[in-house]
Amino acid sequence: MKKYLLSIESTCDETAAAVIDEDRQILSSVVSSQIDLHEKYGGVVPEIAARAHLDRILPVINDALQQSGVSLRDLNAVAVATQPGLVGSLLVGVTAAKTLAMLLKVPLISIDHIAAHLYACQLDAGEDVFPAVGLVVSGGHTNLYDCKSALNLQLLGSTVDDAAGEAFDKVAQILGLSYPGGPAIEETARNGDSKKFRFPRAFLKEDRLAFSFSGLKTAVLYQTNGQPGAHKQPPELTPQRVADLAASFQQAVVDVLVEKCKQAIQRVSYETLCIGGGVAANSLLRAELDLMCKQQGIRLIIAPMKYCTDNAAMGAIAWEKYEAKDFCGLDLDPTPGLVRAR
Numbered sequence: 001m002k003k004y005l006l007s008i009e010s011t012c013d014e015t016a017a018a019v020i021d022e023d024r025q026i027l028s029s030v031v032s033s034q035i036d037l038h039e040k041y042g043g044v045v046p047e048i049a050a051r052a053h054l055d056r057i058l059p060v061i062n063d064a065l066q067q068s069g070v071s072l073r074d075l076n077a078v079a080v081a082t083q084p085g086l087v088g089s090l091l092v093g094v095t096a097a098k099t100l101a102m103l104l105k106v107p108l109i110s111i112d113h114i115a116a117h118l119y120a121c122q123l124d125a126g127e128d129v130f131p132a133v134g135l136v137v138s139g140g141h142t143n144l145y146d147c148k149s150a151l152n153l154q155l156l157g158s159t160v161d162d163a164a165g166e167a168f169d170k171v172a173q174i175l176g177l178s179y180p181g182g183p184a185i186e187e188t189a190r191n192g193d194s195k196k197f198r199f200p201r202a203f204l205k206e207d208r209l210a211f212s213f214s215g216l217k218t219a220v221l222y223q224t225n226g227q228p229g230a231h232k233q234p235p236e237l238t239p240q241r242v243a244d245l246a247a248s249f250q251q252a253v254v255d256v257l258v259e260k261c262k263q264a265i266q267r268v269s270y271e272t273l274c275i276g277g278g279v280a281a282n283s284l285l286r287a288e289l290d291l292m293c294k295q296q297g298i299r300l301i302i303a304p305m306k307y308c309t310d311n312a313a314m315g316a317i318a319w320e321k322y323e324a325k326d327f328c329g330l331d332l333d334p335t336p337g338l339v340r341a342r
């Protein structure tokens with residue numbers, strides 16, 4: 001008989017559940033987004049996120065079960081993202097998972113959200129993607145890993161300040177665009193000139209696997225609102241200027257991400273580059289990574305679009321732990337801070 005697993009995700013502002021069989025086939029993947037609740041604040045408000053998870057978690061789990069045709073009593077395990085994330089948000093998913101695992105008397109499995117973002121690359125790949133260099137580029141993280149296997153990730157470098165997605169969200173707010181900023185900037189940038197502004201590209205040519213996006217964000221702010229103490233004010237913020245700023249900002253982020261991936265590949269010398277996380281949905285990034293990997297003779301695997309932003313299907317990684325009998329007790333606690341994925 002086939003085995004089935006319920007995966008639960010509530011690390012930030014998406015309440016998600018998925019039913020996945022032991023062959024990693026996604027039988028259902030339900031995501032309830034809270035964008036409408038957070039957009040007027042231009043970012044996720046942790047307290048609002050936690051309360052919304054509480055309202056949504058049971059309906060979302062129910063929908064996932066119904067759509068999969070798998071009933072509660074057919075489940076062989078319950079898995080939940082336990083790190084990293086917002087503590088109030090994580091607690092909702094973890095409590096739901098613990099309760100179900102206890103009632104159903106099935107193993108409880110903890111999922112590392114970052115490792116799961118990279119495992120999304122495995123979902124439609126049809127062949128093993130690991131070992132690989134992995135880049136997780138999302139609202140909360142910009143991390144490069146040496147992925148020896150799905151569960152064995154060693155951090156090669158990360159951002160010293162903002163995550164790339166966070167920079168997209170903040171710059172969108174500066175430019176008066178909608179939330180989340182990534183898709184809004186991508187759309188607006190289509191009408192802009194990416195060479196109009198020469199924005200900073202931190203550490204670009206340095207032999208250092210690190211990222212920094214806060215200087216770039218400030219540079220956009222100064223071009224938009226003016227520099228404190230400066231005599232000259234910037235020109236009026238016309239739609240064309242917004243488009244040029246968005247395009248030049250996006251190009252700067254993409255240039256840095258692509259160059260650092262290239263440096264990581266040269267350092268670790270794997271044949272595969274995996275990219276996951278919300279910013280991996282960006283078409284300029286996808287196109288430029290494709291070009292770089294072709295030039296380097298590297299296999300590029302980007303998470304399928306529907307599994308870039310937060311979802312529970314990438315919790316398929318829990319099968320790797322199930323097979324290794326790596327289970328948790330009911331004393332499982334969330335770990336909000338960034339922990340190096342094992």
Ligand code: KG4
Pocket residue numbers: 012137138139140141164165166168169180181182183186277278279280281282283308309310
């Ligand atoms: O992976 P995710 O859903 O959440 C975290 O784990 O952080 O990523 C959300 C982030 C947001 O910052 C959003 O602006 C960004 O991904 N994002 C994009 C695009 N779509 C989403 N950034 C650039 N281009 C996009 N098309």
Ligand code: ZN
Pocket residue numbers: 113117138139277278309310
């Ligand atoms: Zn995420």
